[in-house]
Amino acid sequence: MRTSSPPVSAPRLLNTAVVVAALGYFVDIYDLVLFSIVRIASLKDLGITNSVALLEEGVRLINMQMIGMLVGGIFWGVLGDKKGRISVLFGSIFLYSAANIANGFVSTLEAYAWLRFIAGVGLAGELGAGITLVSEVLPKEKRGYGTTIVASVGISGAILAGVIGEYFHWRTAYFVGGGLGLLLLLLRIGVYESGMYARTQAQNVVRGNFLSLFTNGARFFKYLKCILIGVPIWFVIGVLITFSPEISQALGIAVPISAAKGIAFSYFGLTLGDLASGLLSQKLRSRKSVVVLFLFLLAGIVALFLLAQGASETYFYALCVALGFGGGYWAVFVTIAAEQFGTNIRATVTTTVPNFVRGAVVILTLSFKGLQGSLGILETAALLGAVTIVIALVSIITLPESFNKDLDYLE
Numbered sequence: 519m520r521t522s523s524p525p526v527s528a529p530r531l532l533n534t535a536v537v538v539a540a541l542g543y544f545v546d547i548y549d550l551v552l553f554s555i556v557r558i559a560s561l562k563d564l565g566i567t568n569s570v571a572l573l574e575e576g577v578r579l580i581n582m583q584m585i586g587m588l589v590g591g592i593f594w595g596v597l598g599d600k601k602g603r604i605s606v607l608f609g610s611i612f613l614y615s616a617a618n619i620a621n622g623f624v625s626t627l628e629a630y631a632w633l634r635f636i637a638g639v640g641l642a643g644e645l646g647a648g649i650t651l652v653s654e655v656l657p658k659e660k661r662g663y664g665t666t667i668v669a670s671v672g673i674s675g676a677i678l679a680g681v682i683g684e685y686f687h688w689r690t691a692y693f694v695g696g697g698l699g700l701l702l703l704l705l706r707i708g709v710y711e712s713g714m715y716a717r718t719q720a721q722n723v724v725r726g727n728f729l730s731l732f733t734n735g736a737r738f739f740k741y742l743k744c745i746l747i748g749v750p751i752w753f754v755i756g757v758l759i760t761f762s763p764e765i766s767q768a769l770g771i772a773v774p775i776s777a778a779k780g781i782a783f784s785y786f787g788l789t790l791g792d793l794a795s796g797l798l799s800q801k802l803r804s805r806k807s808v809v810v811l812f813l814f815l816l817a818g819i820v821a822l823f824l825l826a827q828g829a830s831e832t833y834f835y836a837l838c839v840a841l842g843f844g845g846g847y848w849a850v851f852v853t854i855a856a857e858q859f860g861t862n863i864r865a866t867v868t869t870t871v872p873n874f875v876r877g878a879v880v881i882l883t884l885s886f887k888g889l890q891g892s893l894g895i896l897e898t899a900a901l902l903g904a905v906t907i908v909i910a911l912v913s914i915i916t917l918p919e920s921f922n923k924d925l926d927y928l929e
Contacts, residue, residue, distance in 0.1 A: 542644045543673075558777065564630065583634040599725040603651040643869060654712035669852065684778040730929065756883060787846065812846065
């Protein structure tokens with residue numbers, strides 16, 4: 519594997535690093551959302567038929583995957599700053615691909631749960647390593663376009679997952695995801711380490727010190743705000759869309775709603791939203807303004823979604839697309855995380871931040887399940903949505919603007 523820097527030249531926007539990071543994230547997202555798509559079919563095949571048990575076991579397995587991502591986020595992030603972005607990029611792809619192939623062979627719930635944990639560990643590394651690498655190899659005036667390409671292409675992987683999950687057996691869907699990841703490893707030759715990171719290797723500087731994020735008050739709160747601005751996106755994915763069959767029943771929608779279709783439609787909206795938010799941030803020369811705009815848009819769409827009593831099937835899926843678009847500031851969100859910190863801890867931050875956001879699904883799903891008894895399913899969803907969006911707004915407003923920031927510095 520080549521890790522030295524390439525000869526100095528003007529980097530192209532669609533260079534090998536951008537292409538590999540985008541395709542890696544495509545497979546990452548496919549595998550990330552696949553359990554939400556095949557949740558009901560796979561659990562029924564494993565002997566769970568009661569509707570309450572389907573919900574409870576679904577929450578447990580999602581939480582195992584997300585806990586794995588929390589663990590993996592720290593592991594891969596620190597490794598990315600200590601050993602390099604490329605080692606994490608391809609190491610994580612290999613681990614989640616192997617785990618998802620193994621998922622296709624499970625015969626017990628316990629094996630299923632632990633393999634979702636291992637897959638989560640693997641899934642935690644690709645995005646952070648890819649975004650860090652792209653942010654460092656592209657000039658500052660182009661990096662917003664590069665991260666937008668990575669996020670937009672990557673998120674569209676959920677559309678493929680929705681199609682495969684809807685029309686093929688759930689075991690086949692896992693085999694497809696694992697196979698795509700292993701094929702992607704063939705592209706590892708020709709991807710170079712970033713020059714910024716290579717220079718830190720020659721300097722006497724501590725790299726990948728995760729605890730340093732908690733030993734300085736200003737640094738800690740900046741890190742926390744980076745996490746909180748992304749939580750509404752995963753409230754939409756992990757609660758509203760994942761449990762759209764149950765929410766649609768509470769809304770009195772006559773036609774059964776497919777989680778696979780809901781995820782495919784919402785991720786189609788996310789892909790469009792990521793393109794729009796990324797390009798708009800370049801046009802406005804601001805990350806903060808775009809995130810604020812999309813948070814207000816998302817709040818309105820969540821309200822429409824939870825008030826869609828007796829809606830038609832078409833209208834409900836249209837709202838899934840709209841929810842995805844409103845939450846489509848993921849590209850800008852991960853770019854903000856990469857731009858806020860120095861080279862010696864950038865991979866740690868850029869890898870852990872999105873995974874802590876994904877890990878917040880554990881808190882959100884447990885709250886969603888626990889509060890339903892006293893509030894009801896729709897009221898619980900509304901409360902969680904309001905809290906996450908308000909906290910995200912406060913966080914982004916108080917973060918420093920990072921557009922066109924020079925990233926070649928150390929913490």
